[in-house]
Amino acid sequence: MAKRFGILTSGGDCPGLNAVIRGAVLKGQTVYGHEYVGFRDGWYGLVYGDIMELDRTVVRGLSNEGGTILGTSRFGPYSEPDGGPENIKKVLKNLGIDGVIAIGGEGTASASKRLFEDGINIVGVPKTIDNDIDATDYTFGFNTAVEIATEAIDRLRTTGNSHKRCMVLEVMGRHAGWIALHSGIAGGAHAILIPEQPESLDQICAWVTGVKSRGRSPMVVVAEGFKLPDMKEEYSVKGLDGFNRPRLGGIAEVLAPLIEDRTGIETRATVLGHIQRGGVPSAYDRVLATRFGMAVSDLVADKAWGKMVALRGTDVVRITFDEALANPKQVPSDQYQEVRVIFG
Structure with missing residues (x-):
C-alpha cells in the first residue's frame, strides 16, 4: 500500500508556496510512489481533517502561481477544544496519513517541533519573506x-x-x-x-x-x-x-x-x-521552492521526522527544528555599517 502524506501551509502567505507543493508531489509520486493530500487552511485542516487530494493533475502549472492553493490561517494545532496530539493522531489514522509536511515560518516550526515531541510524524519547510531564519541562507519569497x-x-x-x-x-x-x-x-x-x-x-x-x-x-x-x-x-x-x-x-x-x-x-x-x-514568485524563488519541495519528499521517504530542509550555500540540507529555531537571523552590524557609509 502506497504511503500517504499530508501537506499544509501555515502563517502568512508567501510567493513560492505553490512551487513547494508541486515539487513535493511530483517527486514523491514519480520517484517514491507516494500519495499526497493537502490540509486546507493550515493547522485547521489538520485538526478537523479537511483535505483535498493532490496529484500531478492538481499541481500542474503551479510554479508561477502566488499564494497557496491550500489556503492558510493563524489557527494553531493545539487550539481547544479539538486540537492537540491525541486528536490529531486520530485524524491522521482515520485518513490513512503516515506523516505531515508543514510549510511555514518560525511559528509553524515551533508548533511542528512540539507536535514531533508529542509523537506526530512531521517534517518542515522554512518559509518567510523576511529571511530571518538563521539555519537557512535564504528562504523562498524573500527574493x-x-x-x-x-x-x-x-x-x-x-x-x-x-x-x-x-x-x-x-x-x-x-x-x-x-x-x-x-x-x-x-x-x-x-x-x-x-x-x-x-x-x-x-x-x-x-x-x-x-x-x-x-x-x-x-x-x-x-x-x-x-x-x-x-x-x-x-x-x-x-x-x-x-x-x-x-x-x-x-x-x-x-x-x-x-x-x-x-x-x-x-x-x-x-x-x-x-x-x-502577493503576485507571482521570481524565477529564483520558483527554483528554490521547487528544490525544497523535492527535498522534503526525500525526508518523508527516509522517515526523517523532526527535520526541516534548508539552504546552505547552493546545497539543500537537513536540519532539526531546534536548529531552525535556535537564533533569529538579523542583519549583522558590520553588514549594515558597510553600506551606511554611503548614506546621504
Missing part, C-alpha cells in the same frame, strides 16, 4: 519581496525627482531588516532604516538635507519594525494579529512629517504592505 520593493523604490524616485520631494518607503520586517537592506541597496536609497540599528531623527534629517543640498531628491527606505531612539516599542496602531503580536505598519507615516518639519523639505510616505507578499 520576490525584494524585487517588488526595489521596483517601488525605482518608481518613487521618479515621482520624487519630478516634485523635488523626499520619499519614504516602508517595507516589511518586524525584527529583521533584510528586505529594507537589500531593496535599499538595489534601489540606491539615501538612507536605510532597520530594526537592528536605531538611528536618530537628527541623523536621518542630516542625510536627507545632504542629498537635497546636491540637488537630488532624497529616498529613504524603512522597515516596519524600525524605532527611533526615544520609542519604547515598534509603531503599531492596528491592534493585535492572530498570534497576539502588535500589527505593525505606519512608521513611514510617522517619519515623513517629522522629516518635513525638521528640514523644510516636502516629504511623502508610502507603505508597501501586502503587495510584497
